[in-house]
Amino acid sequence: MAGSVNKVMLLGNLGQDPVVRTSQDGNKIVQLSIATSDRWKDRNSGEQREKTEWHRVVIFNENLSNIAEQYLKKGSTVFIEGQLQTRKWQDQNGIDKYTTEVVLGRFRGELAMIGSRSDSPNISDTQDQISEHNASNEITQKDSNPPMGGAGDLDDEIPF
Structure with missing residues (x-):
């Protein structure tokens, strides 16, 4: 195997x-x-x-x-x-x-x-912290890892 x-x-x-x-x-x-x-x-x-x-x-x-x-x-x-x-x-x-x-x-x-947010009253604070943490990790990874295949930053707009 x-x-x-x-x-x-x-x-x-x-x-x-x-x-x-x-x-x-x-x-x-x-x-x-x-x-x-x-x-x-x-x-x-x-x-x-x-x-x-x-x-x-x-x-x-x-x-x-x-x-x-x-x-x-x-x-x-x-x-x-x-x-x-x-x-x-x-x-x-x-x-x-x-x-x-x-x-x-x-x-x-x-x-x-x-579940619902009412189950955990401070859940929005945690979600914000997690989002901030993930965003900072993405920025760090983006800065430290060069783009593969020479693609660089791609334009997110659809051309039509």
Whole structure:
């Protein structure tokens, strides 16, 4: 196999407020518990059925951690994109345990808040900050990377 992909995308609701802790080296780590549900109609009874899966999400990305801590709460609808990782640990009795998590690494991952602005009163401030951050990154990247293929700046106007 030439390569592989480890990508997880979830759209669901938080089952509890974000849990924020700090690592030994001072970095913020946020844990989320996200529920996703599958609904269908039972063929035999005609009743609506639902199955809910719970996903443990860990955010190591500083900017996303700050947003999650400040704006997310139990019941918030979020879109998460990260990588699946399984880690091994020992319980109090020395028995090996395994936990599978969706991880948003320091320089990877995506978090999008879904829902109305009334769910988070300060959401417009965050969107402005994110837009300013993205704009400054685009300017920095534009200045540091010469155009490929000699295209330079293109005129956005349609010629007809």
